[in-house]
Amino acid sequence: MSVRHAEPYRDVMELVGWTPLIRLRSVTDGVRTPVYGKCEFMNPGGSVKDRIGWAMIEAAEKEGKLQPGGTVVEATSGNTGLALAMAAAARGYRCIFTMPDKMSQEKVKLLRAFGAEVVITPSAVPSGHPDHYLERAHRIVRETPGAVLADQFYNPANPEAHYRTTGPEIWKQTEGRVTHFLAGAGTGGTISGVARYLKEQNPEVQIIGVDPKGSILAPYFHTGEIPEGDPYQVEGCGNDKVPGTLDLDLVDDYVTVTDRNSFLMARRLTREEGLFVGGSSGLIVHAGVELAKKLDDPDALVVTVLCDWGEHYLSKVFDDEWMRSNGYLTTESATVLGLLREKERDGFDLVAVAPSDTVRSALTAITSHDVSQLPVLADGECVGSVTEGDLMGRVIEDPALLDAPVEQVMDGPFPVVDGHLSAEYATRLLTRENAAVLVRTQDGIEGIVTRYDVVRSLTGDAA
Numbered sequence: 495m496s497v498r499h500a501e502p503y504r505d506v507m508e509l510v511g512w513t514p515l516i517r518l519r520s521v522t523d524g525v526r527t528p529v530y531g532k533c534e535f536m537n538p539g540g541s542v543k544d545r546i547g548w549a550m551i552e553a554a555e556k557e558g559k560l561q562p563g564g565t566v567v568e569a570t571s572g573n574t575g576l577a578l579a580m581a582a583a584a585r586g587y588r589c590i591f592t593m594p595d596k597m598s599q600e601k602v603k604l605l606r607a608f609g610a611e612v613v614i615t616p617s618a619v620p621s622g623h624p625d626h627y628l629e630r631a632h633r634i635v636r637e638t639p640g641a642v643l644a645d646q647f648y649n650p651a652n653p654e655a656h657y658r659t660t661g662p663e664i665w666k667q668t669e670g671r672v673t674h675f676l677a678g679a680g681t682g683g684t685i686s687g688v689a690r691y692l693k694e695q696n697p698e699v700q701i702i703g704v705d706p707k708g709s710i711l712a713p714y715f716h717t718g719e720i721p722e723g724d725p726y727q728v729e730g731c732g733n734d735k736v737p738g739t740l741d742l743d744l745v746d747d748y749v750t751v752t753d754r755n756s757f758l759m760a761r762r763l764t765r766e767e768g769l770f771v772g773g774s775s776g777l778i779v780h781a782g783v784e785l786a787k788k789l790d791d792p793d794a795l796v797v798t799v800l801c802d803w804g805e806h807y808l809s810k811v812f813d814d815e816w817m818r819s820n821g822y823l824t825t826e827s828a829t830v831l832g833l834l835r836e837k838e839r840d841g842f843d844l845v846a847v848a849p850s851d852t853v854r855s856a857l858t859a860i861t862s863h864d865v866s867q868l869p870v871l872a873d874g875e876c877v878g879s880v881t882e883g884d885l886m887g888r889v890i891e892d893p894a895l896l897d898a899p900v901e902q903v904m905d906g907p908f909p910v911v912d913g914h915l916s917a918e919y920a921t922r923l924l925t926r927e928n929a930a931v932l933v934r935t936q937d938g939i940e941g942i943v944t945r946y947d948v949v950r951s952l953t954g955d956a957a
């Protein structure tokens with residue numbers, strides 16, 4: 495392990511920023527363009543918002559609006575609240591948040607854990623109403639001496655923080671080789687600040703906004719008109735109005751990603767890359783990987799933002815039941831056994847040979863059942879495997895092998911997985927080396943899942 499953090503820090507705020515940039519491997523398998531993730535979830539408060547929590551407080555101090563004993567107010571329930579609460583705790587300020595009553599108790603408890611005060615407002619009131627959470631925040635500022643509103647959607651300290659920190663870090667970490675930067679916009683602070691810095695270094699760097707399907711930002715970018723907007727479930731990015739901190743002049747393109755693709759990618763980032771992130775990171779990486787495929791250029795360098803830590807989404811993105819009930823995972827294909835049942839419904843059964851069967855009988859089984867590979871089973875265990883291409887090649891070279899026992903020519907066994915494991919897990923085992931996996935239930939080896947089955951299920955060709 496290389497030496498990091500060799501010196502002690504003055505306080506937690508010194509740990510904000512200089513987050514690692516990590517090359518994404520598994521989710522870009524087979525793609526020539528390198529894609530990197532900027533690990534904002536590794537900030538001490540677990541999100542990219544730590545940068546602005548601190549910066550907005552510092553800016554208010556510099557402007558003389560915030561003085562010792564002062565109060566920071568914001569209308570938020572999300573990561574910005576946590577970032578402000580953390581910074582306020584470290585600097586000894588009082589902190590008050592307003593948020594609608596539909597927000598989860600967990601979020602309220604998290605902010606209170608930092609000593610913040612939380613004012614719950616009714617969600618059933620329209621914007622502009624005195625009890626609306628935004629109006630309440632303004633009123634608290636007016637009525638509390640020494641209070642300032644952080645105001646992340648309009649505060650220039652927000653994009654400025656990314657211009658001063660996130661942008662230069664990406665430039666340095668890529669040694670100026672970044673060619674494409676992708677981010678979602680909630681306030682637009684991240685994308686606008688980073689874009690301004692990167693374009694100052696190299697005007698050719700392409701800045702791509704990524705929007706959840708349903709948000710108005712991408713349509714507004716393309717048409718100049720604000721559409722109705724539709725609900726979406728990815729949190730932290732997208733908007734139903736255009737925030738003051740978003741500078742669309744710096745953005746070259748805006749793409750849209752569905753909730754489903756965002757959540758599935760967040761799960762893949764966690765399970766395949768070990769990067770525990772929320773749905774919006776999945777949204778941005780999904781768009782990054784699609785772009786990387788299209789570019790097909792090993793000299794390009796795509797940077798995505800991994801915005802926040804996955805823990806807040808344990809009962810959503812990372813909960814199979816929630817995913818299924820929202821239609822993001824289909825019930826059947828969510829487990830290996832599900833894939834197997836789909837296949838059995840379509841009339842495919844497990845075909846296998848024994849080690850002592852002849853190569854001739856193995857080839858007959860392969861052709862008559864129209865399969866590409868067979869497991870070799872002995873006493874209910876997989877002891878080897880044969881594939882059509884390999885067997886044919888060997889028999890053409892040496893026809894006498896037709897009467898040899900399969901055990902003389904077989905390859906290693908297929909991996910065996912428990913039926914209740916996720917289909918994603920089995921899919922990952924299907925590599926160039928493993929054409930298939932066997933599925934075990936309490937009754938023993940019950941079936942086989944091949945690359946073909948997974949593709950069939952993914953493309954919806956299964957019944």
Ligand SMILES: Cc1ncc(COP(=O)(O)O)c(C=O)c1O
Pocket residue numbers: 541542543573677678679680681682683684685729730731732772774775801802
């Ligand atoms: C969870 C989360 N936090 C923060 C951001 C960045 O937001 P902003 O545009 O407000 O800088 C995003 C954008 O994708 C996000 O998803």
